[in-house]
Structure formats: C-alpha cells, structure tokens
Amino acid sequence: MPERSAGSHYTVSEITELIKGTLEDGFPWITVQGEVSNFRPSASGHWYFSLKDANAVLSVVMFRGRLEAVRFNPEDGMLVTATGGISVYPRRGNYQLICETLARAGQGDILAMLEERKRLLAAEGLFDGSRKRPLPLLPSRIAVITSPTGAAVRDILRVLRRRNAGMDVVILPTPVQGEGADERIAHAIEIAARWKLGEVIIVGRGGGSLEDLLPFSSEIVVRAIAASPVPVISAVGHETDVTLSDLAADVRAPTPSAAAEMVAASASELLAQVSGLTASLEASLQQRLERIRLLLGQFTAENLERNVRLFLQPYLQRLDDGREGLGLGFNAGLSEARHRYELASRELASYSPLAVLQRGYAVVTHRKTRTVLLSAQGVSVGDGLDVRLAQGGMSAIVEETHADEKL
Amino acid sequence: MPTKSFEERLERLEKLAEKLREGKIPLEEAVALFEEGMKLARSLEKDLSRVERKVEILTHEPVGEEGEPGLELFPELSEDDRE
Numbered sequence: 001m002p003e004r005s006a007g008s009h010y011t012v013s014e015i016t017e018l019i020k021g022t023l024e025d026g027f028p029w030i031t032v033q034g035e036v037s038n039f040r041p042s043a044s045g046h047w048y049f050s051l052k053d054a055n056a057v058l059s060v061v062m063f064r065g066r067l068e069a070v071r072f073n074p075e076d077g078m079l080v081t082a083t084g085g086i087s088v089y090p091r092r093g094n095y096q097l098i099c100e101t102l103a104r105a106g107q108g109d110i111l112a113m114l115e116e117r118k119r120l121l122a123a124e125g126l127f128d129g130s131r132k133r134p135l136p137l138l139p140s141r142i143a144v145i146t147s148p149t150g151a152a153v154r155d156i157l158r159v160l161r162r163r164n165a166g167m168d169v170v171i172l173p174t175p176v177q178g179e180g181a182d183e184r185i186a187h188a189i190e191i192a193a194r195w196k197l198g199e200v201i202i203v204g205r206g207g208g209s210l211e212d213l214l215p216f217s218s219e220i221v222v223r224a225i226a227a228s229p230v231p232v233i234s235a236v237g238h239e240t241d242v243t244l245s246d247l248a249a250d251v252r253a254p255t256p257s258a259a260a261e262m263v264a265a266s267a268s269e270l271l272a273q274v275s276g277l278t279a280s281l282e283a284s285l286q287q288r289l290e291r292i293r294l295l296l297g298q299f300t301a302e303n304l305e306r307n308v309r310l311f312l313q314p315y316l317q318r319l320d321d322g323r324e325g326l327g328l329g330f331n332a333g334l335s336e337a338r339h340r341y342e343l344a345s346r347e348l349a350s351y352s353p354l355a356v357l358q359r360g361y362a363v364v365t366h367r368k369t370r371t372v373l374l375s376a377q378g379v380s381v382g383d384g385l386d387v388r389l390a391q392g393g394m395s396a397i398v399e400e401t402h403a404d405e406k407l
Numbered sequence: 408m409p410t411k412s413f414e415e416r417l418e419r420l421e422k423l424a425e426k427l428r429e430g431k432i433p434l435e436e437a438v439a440l441f442e443e444g445m446k447l448a449r450s451l452e453k454d455l456s457r458v459e460r461k462v463e464i465l466t467h468e469p470v471g472e473e474g475e476p477g478l479e480l481f482p483e484l485s486e487d488d489r490e
Contacts (some may be wrong), residue, residue, distance in 0.1 A: 138413040138454055148464060148481075157462060157483055166457030171464040171481055191468055195476045271455045274417070277424045278448045284427035285441045288434065 002059045013090065020088035023095055027086040032058060032097060033105055033113065035214075036078045049074065051082060054219040060084075062099040070102050076179030079105035079113070079211060110210055114217055118244055120305055121219065126226045127247040133231045135251060135262065136199045137270060141168040142263055143198030143230075145188045148173035148241045150255035151206040159260035165265070170197040175215075176205035182218035189224040189232070200263060201228065203245060204235030213237055217244040225249050228239070235259035283321070357390040364388075367395070413454060420447045 010018075034051030041047050045064035050057050059209045060082055064071075074080060079206045084099040105113070121127065148171055160167065172188040175181040185203065192201050203225065205216070217222060225232045225248040234249035235256040246252040253259035349355065357363070364373045367384035379385075385396045411419075423444040427437060467477035 126425070136412070136414065137417065141469060153463050160460070164458050166460050168461045169463070170478060171479075173464060191465070191476070195469060197465070197476065231489045236432065244440045270413075270417070274455065275418070277420050278408070278445065280424040281427055281441055284424070284430065288427075288430060288437055387473070 016088070016093065020090060023086045023088050028061070029083070029085050030097075031081055031083045033079065033109060034058065034083045035179065036074045036076055036080055039074050039076050047074070047099075051080070053309045059094065059096040061096050062101050062102060066100055066102075072104055074102065077177065077181065077211075077214070079110055079214065081105055081109065107210055110214070114244065117217070117219060118247070121222055121244065122250075126222060131226070132250045135231050135233070139167055139199035139263065140267050141170060141198045143170050143172060143192040143201045145172045145185060145192060145201060145203045146205055146256070147176045150176065152176075152204050154202075155204065155206075155255070155257040156260040159257050160264055163261070163264035165264035172197065177208060177212045177215060181215035182220050185215055186218075186220040186224035189221070189228055193228045193230045196230075196232065200233055201230050201232045202253075202256070202263070203232060204253070204258045205237065205257060206256065207238045207241065213241055213243055214247075221245050232258045233262065241280045354390070357388070360390075362389050368381055376403065413451065416447050416451055420444055420451065423447070 020039075032051055034053050037052045037057070039047070039049040045067070047060075047062040047067065049062075051060055052058070081103050082097055082099040083101045083154075084097050086095055087098050088095045107126060114400045118127075125131070132397050144153060145155055146156075151172055156163075157169065160169065172191070172192055174184045174188045176185070189203065192198060203216070203221075205213075213236055216234070222244050225234070225245055231299040232248075233251045234243070235246040235253040235254050235258065236245060237255075239254040242252075244264060251262065253262055304361045353363070365371065365386040365388070366373055367378065367386055373379065373385070379398055379401050380397050381400060383398045387394050387396055423440050426432060427440055428446070430437075432440070462481040462483055464480040464481040465476055466479050468474075469476045
C-alpha cells in the first residue's frame with residue numbers, strides 16, 4: 001500500500017482510494033445480521049435501507065436484479081441477514097453493503113443473538129438478584145408503559161378495578177413492536193421515573209411473535225429498566241415468553257393482568273395485617289388493664305375492712321389480754337390495798353385517845369401550866385387540875401402526891 | 408406526600424404492637440402508644456379502603472426542566488368492562 005512519508009500529506013482522493021481498497025479488499029463477501037431501518041424502495045426499483053443494532057448503522061443497497069429471490073417484504077424493525085460485499089463511494093465519502101441475498105433472521109438466529117446479548121448484559125451485572133427492589137406496598141399511582149390501544153392496558157385497568165384498588169394510573173403510550181419501539185419504550189421509562197408519574201412502573205404488552213417482542217429484549221430498554229430509580233415490573237406477552245426486560249426488571253409478571261394483580265393484591269393482605277395489629281394492640285392493652293383491675297379489685301370496701309380487721313386482730317387481742325390482766329391485777333392490788341387500809345385504819349383507831357379514855361383512863365391537865373400531866377412530879381398540894389374523862393370532866397384540887405406505885 | 412409513606416406507618420404500627428406486647432413500659436406511656444397505634448391503624452385502613460381512582464394518559468412530554476408532563480383523563484371504554 002503506497003504511503004507517504006511522515007511530514008507529507010494525502011489528498012482526499014488519495015486517502016479515499018486507500019480506504020476503498022482496504023474496505024473492499026477486506027470485506028468482499030460478508031454476512032451481516034441487523035435490524036432493518038429506514039427501508040425505502042426507490043423509483044428505480046432498488047432497495048435502500050440500513051441495518052442497525054444498538055451502537056451502529058450500516059447502509060445497504062439491494063439492486064433490482066437480486067430482489068426476486070427475496071421471499072418476503074422487509075419492514076423496519078425486522079431482523080434480517082444480508083450477504084454481500086462492502087463498497088466505498090468516493091464521491092459521497094461513504095460506504096455501503098451491496099446486498100446480494102437477504103434473508104429473514106430465523107428463530108434460531110434471533111435466539112442466538114438474544115443469548116449473546118443476554119450473556120454480555122448479564123456480565124455487566126444488570127440482571128443480578130441483588131439489584132431487585134421490593135415493590136412499594138400500597139402505591140398511590142402507577143405508571144403503565146404500553147400501547148394505549150392494545151389489550152394490555154385494558155387488562156391492567158380491568159384487574160385494578162375488579163380489585164377495587166384505589167390507585168391512580170398514568171398511561172405512557174408507546175409503540176410496542178417495530179422499528180423505533182425500543183427507543184420509545186426506553187424513553188418512556190426515563191420520563192416516568194424522572195417526573196414521578198408512578199411509584200411503580202409496569203412495562204408490557206400482550207402476546208406476539210418472537211420478533212414482535214424484540215423491542216423488549218433490546219439493549220436500550222434493558223439499560224433503561226436497570227437505571228430506573230422507580231421499581232419496574234416487566235409484563236410482556238404470555239407466560240412462556242421471556243424477554244431480557246423480564247430479567248432486568250425488579251419483578252417479572254407473566255402477563256399484564258398478572259402485573260396488575262401483583263400491584264393490587266397486597267391491599268387485602270395489608271388490610272388483614274393492619275386488622276391483626278389493631279387486635280394485638282387492643283389485646284395487649286386489655287391485658288394490662290385487666291392485671292391492674294385485678295390488683296385494684298382487691299381494694300373493695302369488704303376486702304379493705306377484712307384486711308384491716310385481720311391487721312388489727314393481733315393488736316386487739318393483745319389489748320384484751322392486757323386489759324384483762326390489768327383488771328385482774330388491779331383488783332388484786334385493790335383488795336390488798338383495802339386490806340392494808342383496814343388494818344391500818346383499825347390500828348389507827350386503836351390509838352385514838354377516845355378509845356383510850358373508854359378504857360378507863362383520864363386526861364389530867366395542870367390548870368396553871370396547861371400541860372397534860374404525865375408525872376406527879378411538879379405537882380404541889382393545892383394545885384388546880386382539869387380532869388377529862390370519856391364522858392364529861394371535872395376540876396379538882398390536889399390533896400396529896402406520891403411517886404410510882406406498881407399497878 | 409406530606410404524610411409518611413404507607414410502609415413507614417405500617418412499620419411504626421408493628422413496632423408499637425411489639426412494644427405493647429412486651430408489657431414493660433409504664434401504664435401512661437402504654438396508653439399513649441396505644442392511641443398512636445390506633446390512629447396509625449385508622450389512617451392505614453383509610454388508605455386501603457380508597458376506591459376512587461384517576462386514570463390519565465400522557466399527551467405530551469414536559470418541555471425543559473421546568474415543564475410539566477401533559478396529562479389528560481383516559482377514557483376507559485365501558486364495553487370492555489363487562490365481567
């Protein structure tokens with residue numbers, strides 16, 4: 001290949017010639033699989049379209065002469081395999097695949113492509129279980145991304161109504177098959193999440209062929225689901241259809257109806273749960289109050305009286321015993337005292353001068369000195385004496401005195 | 408939403424039921440928790456018994472950061488609702 005030395009330059013034609021040679025020699029006969037896009041038969045009868053995938057586009061031309069062998073009418077969004085050679089057009093500065101044969105991608109081809117895509121996306125962790133989030137228990141609004149005229153949206157609304165689920169719904173109308181559907185679906189997911197059009201997003205459609213469902217296995221939709229901050233339910237086709245969006249979503253619903261059931265089912269369970277908790281609260285408090293009531297119940301008037309009585313009983317007993325003992329002791333003491341008193345009284349009585357007088361004795365008083373005489377000494381003949389007897393008295397004059405006589 | 412989410416309220420109610428079940432809290436607090444729990448239960452039941460709903464369809468996307476999404480009521484076709 002002729003090259004210029006460093007420092008010099010190519011002309012446009014030169015470099016284009018080089019490119020043309022490189023490409024045409026490098027890819028004289030290749031088979032490319034991709035999605036038909038921008039299909040436009042020209043007036044001349046040739047077919048012009050593009051083949052695309054998630055990241056690139058290849059222009060294709062199929063000349064009129066080759067068209068009879070094609071057994072189908074290509075449509076945008078279809079997966080096809082095109083066989084031919086690359087051709088470079090210097091005047092336009094672009095390149096094309098000159099397609100000699102065109103075939104629809106068979107089921108096998110499609111599945112193989114999906115397997116490969118699944119492998120690559122799984123390797124990025126987009127399908128990891130750890131990324132799955134739980135659905136909100138009672139969303140007040142859900143966003144539904146589907147065709148506004150398809151069966152899916154009707155099924156979802158019908159199920160929600162039947163369940164008496166009082167949740168608002170926002171429908172984001174999107175095409176669910178064909179070319180461009182994948183971009184629209186991905187965009188709708190972004191809008192729904194960014195503008196909070198629902199606390200849950202349902203992405204889905206009714207049943208269809210493998211090709212019909214392809215947009216839901218596209219890389220762009222998978223990435224949009226994985227990036228959504230709002231939980232996503234993927235509800236595509238029938239039970240047996242599994243798309244890559246099913247793997248990327250937080251929850252897979254086998255059908256759109258099932259998705260609606262999932263969102264609404266919790267209502268009755270939750271109601272039961274709340275009832276249960278209410279009952280538990282009431283029971284706990286009731287139990288508490290019952291215990292207290294039992295405790296308080298012991299404080300009735302009768303119980304109180306009985307308890308006081310019980311409490312006082314020993315004291316009362318002791319009081320009675322004490323009182324009795326006191327009484328006995330007192331009486332005993334009293335008799336003794338009385339006895340002593342009487343003895344003393346009698347004794348005292350015996351000392352009474354009156355008693356002495358009654359025994360025959362007299363009290364003699366010297367008239368002059370006024371003293372009671374105990375002795376004859378000091379008494380002279382002729383002294384006056386007062387004599388006191390038990391009864392009456394007299395005055396006397398002393399005739400004579402004498403000393404003691406033995407009586 | 409001004410009120411706490413359904414989950415948060417439900418979790419609080421569960422916690423209250425558990426606390427009350429344990430029975431270790433003073434009576435005055437127990438009554439306060441019971442009242443809070445019953446109030447929560449009533450609000451949750453109210454949410455759960457909500458039947459009214461609004462179905463809308465996005466008619467145009469919001470323009471720019473400040474724009475609002477255009478929403479219109481979605482006509483629910485009654486012929487399909489026969490069950």
